[in-house]
Structure formats: C-alpha cells, structure tokens
Amino acid sequence: MSLTFRLGxxxxxxxxxxxxxxxxxxxxxGRKLHWKSLGxxxxxxxxxxxxxxxxxxxxxxxxxxxxxxxxxxxxACYLLMALVLGIMMSKIHRLPLLHTFTAAILCTFVVNTAxxxxxxxxxxxxxxxxxxxxxxxxxxxVPYMLTVGVALLVAAILKRSGFYxxxxxxxxxxxxxxxxxxxxxxxxxxxxxxxxxxxxxTPDASYATFFFALIVAGVFLLQFAAMYAAGQDRIxxxxxxxxxxxxxxxxLEELQQEIRAFRHDFTNLFSGLTLQAQEGDLAGxxxxxxxxxxxxxxxxxxxxxxxxxxxxIEIYPLRSLLATKLARMRQMRIKGVLEAMKPVNGQxxxxxxxxxxxxxxxxxxxxxxxxxxxxQVRVVxxxxxxxxxxxxxxxxxxxPDLSSLTKKGYTTKGSGHGTGLASYRRIVxxxxxxxxxxxxxxxxxxxxxxxPAV
Amino acid sequence: xxxxxxxxxxxxxxxxxxxxxxxxxxxxxSDMGPVRxxxxxxxxxxxxxxxxxxxxxxxxxxxxxxMSGLELAQKLRQxxxxxxxxxxxxxxxxxxxxxxxxxxxxxxxVKGSRDAxxxxxxxxxESIRERMEAQRPGQSSYCTVKILDTVxxxxxxSILYLEAVGLRHTLQLHLDNELLEFNxxxxxxxxxxxxxxxxxxxxxxxxxxxxxxxxxxEQTVELDNGETCLMSRKAxxxxxx
Numbered sequence: 101m102s103l104t105f106r107l108g109x110x111x112x113x114x115x116x117x118x119x120x121x122x123x124x125x126x127x128x129x130g131r132k133l134h135w136k137s138l139g140x141x142x143x144x145x146x147x148x149x150x151x152x153x154x155x156x157x158x159x160x161x162x163x164x165x166x167x168x169x170x171x172x173x174x175x176a177c178y179l180l181m182a183l184v185l186g187i188m189m190s191k192i193h194r195l196p197l198l199h200t201f202t203a204a205i206l207c208t209f210v211v212n213t214a215x216x217x218x219x220x221x222x223x224x225x226x227x228x229x230x231x232x233x234x235x236x237x238x239x240x241x242v243p244y245m246l247t248v249g250v251a252l253l254v255a256a257i258l259k260r261s262g263f264y265x266x267x268x269x270x271x272x273x274x275x276x277x278x279x280x281x282x283x284x285x286x287x288x289x290x291x292x293x294x295x296x297x298x299x300x301x302t303p304d305a306s307y308a309t310f311f312f313a314l315i316v317a318g319v320f321l322l323q324f325a326a327m328y329a330a331g332q333d334r335i336x337x338x339x340x341x342x343x344x345x346x347x348x349x350x351x352l353e354e355l356q357q358e359i360r361a362f363r364h365d366f367t368n369l370f371s372g373l374t375l376q377a378q379e380g381d382l383a384g385x386x387x388x389x390x391x392x393x394x395x396x397x398x399x400x401x402x403x404x405x406x407x408x409x410x411x412x413i414e415i416y417p418l419r420s421l422l423a424t425k426l427a428r429m430r431q432m433r434i435k436g437v438l439e440a441m442k443p444v445n446g447q448x449x450x451x452x453x454x455x456x457x458x459x460x461x462x463x464x465x466x467x468x469x470x471x472x473x474x475x476q477v478r479v480v481x482x483x484x485x486x487x488x489x490x491x492x493x494x495x496x497x498x499x500p501d502l503s504s505l506t507k508k509g510y511t512t513k514g515s516g517h518g519t520g521l522a523s524y525r526r527i528v529x530x531x532x533x534x535x536x537x538x539x540x541x542x543x544x545x546x547x548x549x550x551x552p553a554v
Numbered sequence: 555x556x557x558x559x560x561x562x563x564x565x566x567x568x569x570x571x572x573x574x575x576x577x578x579x580x581x582x583x584s585d586m587g588p589v590r591x592x593x594x595x596x597x598x599x600x601x602x603x604x605x606x607x608x609x610x611x612x613x614x615x616x617x618x619x620x621m622s623g624l625e626l627a628q629k630l631r632q633x634x635x636x637x638x639x640x641x642x643x644x645x646x647x648x649x650x651x652x653x654x655x656x657x658x659x660x661x662x663x664v665k666g667s668r669d670a671x672x673x674x675x676x677x678x679x680e681s682i683r684e685r686m687e688a689q690r691p692g693q694s695s696y697c698t699v700k701i702l703d704t705v706x707x708x709x710x711x712s713i714l715y716l717e718a719v720g721l722r723h724t725l726q727l728h729l730d731n732e733l734l735e736f737n738x739x740x741x742x743x744x745x746x747x748x749x750x751x752x753x754x755x756x757x758x759x760x761x762x763x764x765x766x767x768x769x770x771x772e773q774t775v776e777l778d779n780g781e782t783c784l785m786s787r788k789a790x791x792x793x794x795x
Contacts, residue, residue, distance in 0.1 A: 405649060439649040441624070478651045484628075487702045491655045502733055503781045528735060529724045535701040535736035539729075546655065550702050 109240055110153075111146060116244040117211065118145025118181070120251035124207040125185055127255025129200065130264025131193050144184050152177035171292035178208045178288070194530045199271045202281040209288040210319075213311045214250045216291075218243035220307070266326030269333060276329065280322070287318050344420035347427035348410075354430075355403045402437070409438035413481065414445035421456055422479065425463045434467060434475035444483045449552040450531040458527045459490065461520040462547050466494035469545065478544075486553055493546040500545055505538065556686070557605045560591040561598045561626070562614040562642055567665055568593065571612060571642070574668070574675050581676075584683050586610065595626045607634040610682060612663070615643045627657045635707050638682045697747060699727070701736050710750065714764050714777050716743055718757040728781070754793075758783040768793060 122141050126133050156173045186201030193200070222243045258264070271277040291311065369392065376384045406426060413419040422438060429436035448455065466477045475495065482489040505521065528536045533552040540546070558575060562568045572591040579586045592598050595617055602609065611630055615623040627639050641653060641662040653659040660681065663674045689709075696707040714728040718740045725743070727734040740759055744751065751759050754775050760783055767776045770790060774782045785793075 409649075437651055439652045441649060441652050478655075480652045480655050482652055482656055484703065489656055491651075493651070493655065502731060503728070503779055505733065525735070529720050533702065533737060535734070537701075537732070537734050539732035541731070548655070550704070552702055 113240060113244050114146050114149040115142055116248050117149070117215065118142050120211045120215075120248045121145070121181065121185060121204070121207055123248070123255050124211055124251040125189060125200070125204050127251075127258040128203045128207060128264060128267055129189060129193060129195065130259055130262070130267075131189075134192050137188050137192055141185060141188060145181055148177050148181050148184070171295040175289065175292040178212070179205075182208050196271065196277075198274075198277045198281060199268070202271075202277065202284050203267065205281065205288055206284040206322075209284065210254070210315060211247060211251060212288075212291065213315050215243065215247040217309070217312055218246045218250070222246075263323070266323060266330055269326050269330040270322075272329065272333065283318075283322070287314070290314070341420060344424045348420070348423040350427055351403070351407070351423065351430075355407065358403065402435075406436070406438050409440040409479075409481075412440040412443050414443050415452065415455075417452055417456055418444070418459070421460060421463075425460075425467070429467060429475075429477055432467065432475070434470055434477055437476070437478040438481075439479070440481040440483075442483050444481050444488065446483065447554040448488055449533055449554055450527075454527045454531065455551070458524055458549065459492075461524045462492040462549075465520060465547075466492050466545075469496050469500070470494050471497040476544075483553075488551045488553060490549040490551065491546060493544045495543055496545050499540060502538065502540065555588075555606070556586045556682075557609040558586055558589045558612075559598055559601070559609060560589065560612040561593070561595055562591075562612075563593055563617050563620075564614075565593075567614075567642065570668060571663075571671070571675070574672050575612070575679075578672070578676050578679050582679055582683060584679070586679070586682075595621055598626070599629055602630060602633055608636040608638065609634060610638045610640070610679075612640050612642055615641050615662075624653070624657070627653070627659065631657060632705065635705055638678075638685075640678050697743075699734065699736070701734070710747070710761070711763070713747075713761050714779060714781065715758060715760040715783055716740060716751075717759075717783070730779070752789070754789040755784045755786045758785075770794075 118141055119138075122138050123133065152173045159173075182204035183201060185204040185207075186197055189195065189200035189204070190197045219239075222239060270280045369388075373385065373388055376388070410419055410423055410426075413422065426436045426438060450458075463477070463479070467475075470477060478491075478493045480489070480491040480493075525536075528534050528549065531551065535550040537548040537550075538546070539548075558579070560568060560571050560575065562571065568591045572589055576587075576589050579589070590601065592601070595613075598611075611627070613623050613626055613630075617623070617626075621629075623641060627641075630637065630639070639653075639657055639659045641650075641659055642665060643662050644665050650659075650662055653662070661674065661678050663671055663678070665671070695710045697710050697713065699706045699708060708727075708729065712729045712732075714730070717726045717728070718724070719726055719735075723737050723739055725736060725738045725740065727736075740753075740757065744753055744759055747759070750762055752762050752765075753759050758775075760775055760777065764777050764779075765775055766778045766780075768774075768785070769776060769782075770793070773785045773787075773790060775785050776782050
C-alpha cells in the first residue's frame with residue numbers, strides 16, 4: 101500500500117471522528133448543525149489528532165521505548181478537542197461553557213465507545229480478503245463511517261425526544277453542573293485507565309459490549325437524574341404560577357370592589373340628578389356633568405388600563421410576571437402604570453426565560469429605587485413589526501450615577517448586591533441584535549430594551 | 555423657520571387648532587411656521603419631505619380606516635428624528651407613556667373647550683422654543699446610530715466615549731446621562747467620528763474634547779465627568795509624540 105493511501109486513511113478516520121463528535125454534541129444540546137463551525141471543527145480535529153500522533157511518535161523515537169500506551173496521548177488529545185468543541189458551541193449557541201464542555205466530553209465517550217464496538221464487530225465478522233485495499237476499506241472505512249452514522253442516528257433520536265431540555269436542567273445550578281461534568285469525565289477516562297492499568301487484557305467484542313452496556317446505564321442514569329431535576333423545577337414553576345395567579349385574582353377582586361363602590365356612588369349621584377331634572381335646573385345639570393365627566397376615569401381608569409395592558413400580553417409567563425410585580429407595587433403603594441397598546445406576541449430573538457429574567461431585574465430595580473412617598477413605576481411594552489420595545493421608568497430619591505452603573509457590582513444597597521444589573525447586561529449581550537438604553541430624563545430613570553422579532 | 559403641521563380628520567378640530575396655533579406663534583413671536591393643516595396622513599408624509607426638519611407635528615391619535623397616529627408618528631420620526639410631536643386626543647385617559655417613551659412625544663392635547671386647548675398649545679410651543687434654544691450651541695454635528703428600526707441622531711458633543719465589551723461585538727456608548735448598548739464595532743464608529751475621537755485603547759474610543767486629563771503613569775484617560783478609560787501602550791507613545 102502506498103504511503104499516501106495510508107495517510108489518507110488516517111486522515112479520513114480522524115475526520116470521521118471529529119464529524120461524529122460534532123454531530124452528537126449538537127444533538128445533545130438540541131441545536132441545529134452549524135455548517136461553518138462544523139467545517140472549522142473538522143479542521144481542528146484533524147490538526148489535534150495529527151499533533152497527538154506526531155508527539156507519540158516523537159516520544160517513542162526519543163526514548164526508544166513503547167511502554168507508555170498511546171491511550172494517554174489520545175485521551176489528552178480528545179479532552180483538548182472536547183474543550184475546543186465546548187468553546188465553539190458556547191460561542192455559537194450562547195450557552196455556558198460548563199454546559200457545552202460537559203456535553204462535548206460525554207459525546208467523546210459515546211463516540212469512542214461506539215467506534216470501538218464497531219471496530220470489534222467488523223473485525224469479528226468480516227471475512228478475510230486477499231486484497232489489502234479492500235481489507236483496509238472494510239476494516240477501517242466501514243466502522244468509522246458507521247460511527248458517524250450512529251452519531252447521526254443518536255443525535256436525531258435525542259433531538260426528537262427533547263433530551264437537551266433534561267440535559268439543560270442539569271446545569272441550573274453550578275454544583276449540579278460540576279457533578280455532571282465529573283461523571284462524564286469519569287466515563288471518558290474509564291477506557292484509557294483500563295488500558296493503562298491492565299495493558300495485557302486484549303479487548304474483544306464482549307469487552308466492547310460491556311462498555312456499551314455501561315453507556316446505556318450511564319445515559320439512563322443521567323436521564324433519570326435530569327428528569328428528576330426537571331420535575332423539581334416544574335414543581336417550583338407551578339408554585340410560582342399559582343402565586344402569580346393569586347396576584348391576578350387579587351387585582352380582579354379589587355376592581356370588583358371598586359366597581360361596587362362606584363355603583364353605589366353613582367346611584368346616589370343620579371338620584372340627585374333626577375331631582376334636578378324634575379325641577380328643570382338646567383344650569384345645575386350642566387354643572388353636574390362637568391364635575392362628573394372625569395369621575396369614572398379617576399375612579400377606575402388606572403385599574404382598567406392595567407387590566408387592558410395585561411390582557412394584551414399574550415406571552416403568558418410574561419403576563420403573570422407583570423401581574424405579580426404590579427400587585428407588589430400596589431401593596432407597597434407605588435403607582436404602577438402598565439401600557440401595552442398592541443398585542444404582545446410572536447417569536448422573539450430572545451428566549452422567554454431570558455426575557456423574564458431581564459424584565460424581572462428591571463422591575464425589581466425600579467421598585468427598589470422609587471422614593472417612599474409618591475413612588476411611580478411605568479412599564480411600556482410595544483410590539484412592532486420588527487421588534488419588541490420594552491421600557492421601565494421610575495422616579496427616584498437620589499439620582500443614580502450612570503457612569504458607575506456599568507461597573508460590576510454597582511449597587512445602592514451595600515455589598516452583596518448589585519448582581520442584578522450585571523446579569524441584565526449579560527442577558528442583553530447574549531441576545532443578538534438586542535439593544536439597551538439607560539437614561540435619566542425629566543426626573544425619571546428609564547431603562548429601555550429593544551428585542552428583535554424573529 | 556420651523557414648519558408646523560396639523561393632521562386631523564375632523565374639519566372643526568383642524569380649523570380651530572390651526573387658528574389657535576397661528577395665534578400663539580404670533581404671540582410668542584418665534585420663528586415657527588408656516589402652519590399647514592391636513593386631513594390625510596399620507597399627504598403629511600409627502601409634505602414633510604418637501605420642507606425643512608426638524609418640524610412640529612400636531613397629530614390625531616387615530617384616523618379611522620387609515621394608519622394609526624402611532625404608525626404615522628413612527629414614519630415621521632424616520633425622516634425627522636429630532637422633530638416635535640404633539641398628539642391630539644378625545645380621551646383624557648390616553649395611554650401616553652408609550653408615546654412619550656417610544657416616540658419621545660412632547661405632550662398631548664385633549665379635544666374640548668377652546669380655552670383648555672389654547673393653554674395646552676401655548677405650553678407646548680413654549681417648551682419647544684426652550685428646547686430649540688437649548689439645542690442651538692450643539693447644532694454643529696450629529697452622529698447617526700441605527701438600532702433595529704430606530705435611527706437616532708446624537709449630538710457629538712454629548713458623547714463621552716465608546717467602549718467595546720466582550721467578544722460579541724457589543725458596544726457601549728456613554729453619553730451625558732445616557733448609556734446605549736448595541737451590536738456594532740468600534741472600527742465603524744472610529745471611521746464615522748473621525749479626528750475628534752481618539753482610540754486610546756483597543757476597546758476604547760474617547761471624545762477628545764471631553765478629556766480632562768491623561769494619566770500616563772496609571773495608563774488611564776480621565777474624562778470631564780470623572781470617568782476613566784484605559785490607555786494602551788501604543789496610544790501612550792502616540793500621545794507622547
């Protein structure tokens with residue numbers, strides 16, 4: 101066999117591994133394939149693997165011994181590749197590095213194991229050929245292509261079953277995420293460790309089956325853990341929803357009470373008016389009309405406007421967030437104004453969780469910043485053709501210092517606070533095409549957010 | 555002269571408002587005018603482009619069967635970002651926050667008794683005159699920023715500095731009492747703003763006229779509001795030369 105054919109085969113094998121890794125990682129994260137970065141990772145994978153091989157060769161040539169198994173180099177190389185893939189994924193899909201890195205590590209394990217199994221199986225069952233090229237094709241090309249096939253299949257299944265949601269649930273808290281990372285790392289390191297400790301064992305098909313079983317068990321364990329975590333999260337979310345609905349009910353009750361009072365007032369006023377009409381007191385009636393024309397608006401205007409605004413918000417989690425915050429403002433005797441002139445709906449360039457977090461931070465900050473007397477918070481949502489415009493304005497006791505607002509940990513409440521604005525900034529920066537504006541105008545502190553519509 | 559437009563589909567309102575506005579301009583003796591009253595919002599959009607900007611617009615809040623006042627105002631703003639918009643409405647409980655924040659509308663006038671309308675128009679025109687006078691010294695030059703659909707013209711004097719943040723091409727534009735964050739590149743602004751700005755660091759572009767002091771030792775640039783920017787070694791040697 102010519103050298104070029106051999107080198108080409110090695111390059112092909114490496115390329116297939118990189119491809120399988122990328123596809124599976126995208127599947128676990130539940131994202132679409134990004135062709136440009138796939139190409140980039142393909143090149144990176146080739147480079148890394150060639151470098152690892154050269155290093156290994158260099159090592160054996162320099163020291164003249166072969167007792168250090170190639171597994172060490174391979175593992176280091178794969179870990180590095182996983183890191184690169186993790187960084188890449190976190191850049192493209194705007195996910196935390198811990199999340200993507202763990203996914204990449206897990207995929208490395210799965211792909212390696214699948215690949216080993218394929219190799220053994222092919223070795224066991226392939227007939228003997230006398231032509232070397234064909235032998236190489238069957239022994240090397242087929243299993244590696246099969247690995248990519250398996251990766252595609254598994255990725256499709258994972259994407260279908262919504263595994264990424266469970267996987268994401270593992271990264272809600274840092275400790276949970278780190279634990280997942282450690283488990284995945286341990287899984288990845290089992291095979292090289294075994295080779296390092298018991299180099300005499302010759303792996304065969306049954307061995308591979310054992311590892312396959314291990315994967316299945318591991319993945320199931322992960323899935324169960326993730327489902328449990330997701331279940332916990334769901335319970336918490338439901339509790340929150342209940343609270344929010346209670347707030348909404350309280351608003352309705354209040355409105356009803358005011359309507360009752362209003363009706364009482366109005367019957368009284370009208371009986372007076374009837375008397376005047378009977379007496380033919382036209383001037384008196386005109387005077388009455390003038391005095392009472394804005395009466396209804398004054399009494400119920402703000403509540404009705406609030407309800408109108410809330411009803412126009414068709415993104416339900418957003419509606420309940422606003423209802424809760426408005427209820428809190430009423431409790432604290434802060435005048436809360438909500439305006440949503442047009443229905444707020446449709447797909448946005450920011451995911452709902454981030455939107456809720458961002459608006460929550462803005463509202464909490466506004467509620468905390470208003471003066472004790474005559475506090476005012478105004479919220480505006482306006483859905484336009486290409487964007488959702490969102491503004492939160494509040495009056496203040498002491499003007500906030502805009503120049504230090506962007507510094508990390510800026511707060512008016514002493515140490516330990518000031519993480520809200522920082523995470524708000526992070527959310528905005530994460531969303532492509534989003535723009536934020538902060539300004540002081542006419543005695544109000546205004547935070548605006550433009551979110552592109554998809 | 556600042557052109558004044560009145561757009562309302564009810565003839566009596568249009569007539570009386572035209573009279574009120576013309577009278578008030580005479581009383582104020584300010585360089586506003588001519589006053590044009592129109593029925594059709596489309597026509598207003600045409601006319602706007604034939605005269606100078608900024609202009610003053612009195613707009614009805616809705617035109618049944620045609621575009622809404624909000625849409626009209628947004629279209630007017632695209633061509634005249636610094637114009638003055640006043641809405642005319644039949645309701646006292648108008649949801650005005652949206653107009654004030656989104657369109658930077660000045661005020662609204664409630665259709666009703668002539669006296670009340672006159673008072674409101676008067677206060678609007680006075681505040682417009684004040685704002686125009688306050689703007690005059692900074693009339694020199696503006697920097698255009700496009701954020702999604704909104705175009706903003708920012709007086710260059712009010713810019714302190716620009717900072718590139720993070721790896722995702724987020725730019726922070728620091729102004730007096732205002733902070734803008736959006737996706738853009740510093741190079742783009744370095745080109746647009748030209749000589750008046752100094753790239754004192756890979757991720758900072760400062761307005762030369764707003765620098766209070768340059769601290770060579772700490773490698774920082776201090777601005778006239780006390781904020782500091784980083785200075786790179788390259789910029790330091792540039793500064794020394």
